[in-house]
Amino acid sequence: MPYVDDRRIGVLGVCAGGGYAVNAAMTEHRIKAVGAVVPVDIGRARRSGGSVIEDLEAVGERRTTGARGGEPLITHWIPDSPQDVAEAGITDIDMIEAVDYHQTPWGRRERSVNRLQCRSVASVIAFDAFHLVDELLTPTSPTPPPGPSRSGPGRSPAAPARPCLPDLAEPGPVTTVGPRHGCQRASPAPGAVDAH
Numbered sequence: 001m002p003y004v005d006d007r008r009i010g011v012l013g014v015c016a017g018g019g020y021a022v023n024a025a026m027t028e029h030r031i032k033a034v035g036a037v038v039p040v041d042i043g044r045a046r047r048s049g050g051s052v053i054e055d056l057e058a059v060g061e062r063r064t065t066g067a068r069g070g071e072p073l074i075t076h077w078i079p080d081s082p083q084d085v086a087e088a089g090i091t092d093i094d095m096i097e098a099v100d101y102h103q104t105p106w107g108r109r110e111r112s113v114n115r116l117q118c119r120s121v122a123s124v125i126a127f128d129a130f131h132l133v134d135e136l137l138t139p140t141s142p143t144p145p146p147g148p149s150r151s152g153p154g155r156s157p158a159a160p161a162r163p164c165l166p167d168l169a170e171p172g173p174v175t176t177v178g179p180r181h182g183c184q185r186a187s188p189a190p191g192a193v194d195a196h
Helices: 016-027 042-047 052-067 082-088 093-102 118-126 182-186
Strands: 009-014 031-037 074-076 115-117 174-177
Touching (some): 009 016, 016 031, 042 093, 042 118, 074 118
Parallel strands (some): 031 174
Antiparallel strands (some): 074 115
């Protein structure tokens, strides 16, 4: 695409996409600006609920089934409902709020099926959106500002406070909008646009 100025590439991500946007900028230094709306590390969120070891063992079993000619198992990306979150005992605030937004009429999108092949769950579990961000986001790449804290009312003791983005010495062209999914719903201003 000859009309793309490779010196002015930006990326925008919402929810897990915000985590993916920051992660992509770490190794793709043509990205000069990152916008992240309620950025979530989907790997950390996925690791925080249920038994990760059991999930990985189930993925291994499904891979064996597939290698023997069986049909791929399609599973959910995030739980299908707030009720499923409660039944699974999930306490991670990012996952709770993502389900509350994406899996309810408030934020559900008709074309979002919330499904992936079971074999991909292992990659999600192993993903860490912000690992090495302080080493790989260089002065010529976007540098996140100190991230908003995930602590506050309703924070589970099992899910300690953690910044959305690591604190770094120098601010740069990374913009985060809203520290949590629920911020947009809690007190909409007149004329406000749903950032999701």
